[in-house]
Amino acid sequence: MDTHTLILSSEIWEIPKLxxxxVQSYRLPDPLVNDLEGQDFTFLEYLSTLSSEGFRCIEEVIKRIPNLKKLNESYQRYLGDASDCSLSNLVQLNKLESLSLKSYSFLEDITFPTSLKKLSLSSCEIPWEKMTIIGSSLPNLEMVKLNNAFRGQQWNPTEGEFLRLKVLYISCCDLMLWGAADIHFPSLQCLSLERIPLSMGDIDTLHSIHLDFCSESAINSAMEMLTEQKENGMRVFKFM
Incomplete structure (x- = not known):
């Protein structure tokens, strides 16, 4: 049980046009027991955006928000067991397009809905090997933001994943070896990370790379890529 997060009144379930x-400092309440037992209950069918704390993705909640498109949740103050949040049920939100999760390490068994276009993960400590599950199971994904989201020093993408990914941000991680090439992100347009594989310059759709508070190695690899492009008479994209 989370003793730090305030819980909204159950009357929130009686606002059908919401x-x-x-309510980022509050948790969405579970529906009342008498509502669960009855056949008739209020759907929040117009609810498209939800930002809160410690969201419990139980069946009784999921079926009341069938058209949710954007979910922004934090579990950083959650003190309970991961299973209490039932995050495996997120897959049932089949209209969800944007998902942002902040957590401390218990998101490894999550199942994402295939409708996702934007995914942001922070402080999750997921092994890089799990990225292949995200890349292969989310065919509509266009933007991924990772802030201290994965643990480990090596990530080897697999061909056939992230086919529609246009924007990729990676920050605050211990990644040192990234085995990426032009075949791995065929639609990538914007990349932000600390060190850049030279082969990323071969991605035809990539037109800009952001270097923000970056390491010396990132600058060196960027300059090396720029030099290689000029020497080979290739197009030169922007470094920002």
Whole structure:
């Protein structure tokens, strides 16, 4: 049980025309017991955006928010067991397009809905090997933001994954070896990370790379890529 997060009144479930709910210091309450036992209950069918703390993705909640498109959740103050959040049920939100999760290490067994276009993960400590599950199971993914989200020093992408990915941000991680090539991210347009594999310059759709508070190695690899492109008469994209 989370003793630090405030819980909204259960009356929130009686506002059928609610469209956006931003209560980042509060947790969405479970539906009342008498509501669960009855056949008739209120759907929040217009709710498209939800930002809260410690979201419990139980069946009784999921079926009340069938058209949710954007979910922003933090579990950083959650003190309970991961199973209590039932995050495996997220896959049932089949209209969800944007998902942002902040957690401390218990998101490894999560199952994402295939409708996702944007995914942001922070402080999750997931092994890099799990990225292949994300890349292969989310065919519509266009943007991924990873902030201290994965652990490990090596990530080897697999061909056939992240086919529609356009934007990739990687920050605050211990990644040192990234075996990426032009075949791995065929739609990538914007890349932000600390060190850049030279083969990323071969991605035709990539037109800019952001270097923000980066390491010396990132600058060196960027300059090396720039030099290689000029020497080979290739197009030169922007470093920002």
């Amino acid at each position: 469209r956006h709910l931003n």
